[in-house]
Amino acid sequence: MxxxxxxxxxxxxxxxxxxxxxxxxxxxxxxxxxxxVPLATGLLRSCPLYKLVGINTCPLK
Structure with a gap:
């Protein structure tokens, strides 16, 4: 996601x-x-830490 x-x-x-x-x-x-780490999360558009804390900066659902 x-x-x-x-x-x-x-x-x-x-x-x-x-x-x-x-x-x-x-x-x-x-x-x-x-x-x-930031390069991979940017390219993959997914951050495990964001998922843990419930943050989502992607406008697409």
Whole structure:
């Protein structure tokens, strides 16, 4: 079920890509690999944490 939409999705993808690029360039440490999480949730349009707390930013039902 999709629960990530619109601006939320764009922000997740942008933050995820930024963290991964900075990690690959050596600007930030290994913790930057956490960027995989927002990137994946943005691309898949589904966030397990949102599901647990009942948040839905996707306008589609």
């Amino acid at each position: 999709n629960n990530v939409g619109g601006l939320d999705r764009v922000a997740r993808i942008a933050v995820g890509v930024l963290l991964l690029v900075l990690t690959l360039l050596g600007v930030i440490g290994v913790w930057g690999w956490i960027g995989v």
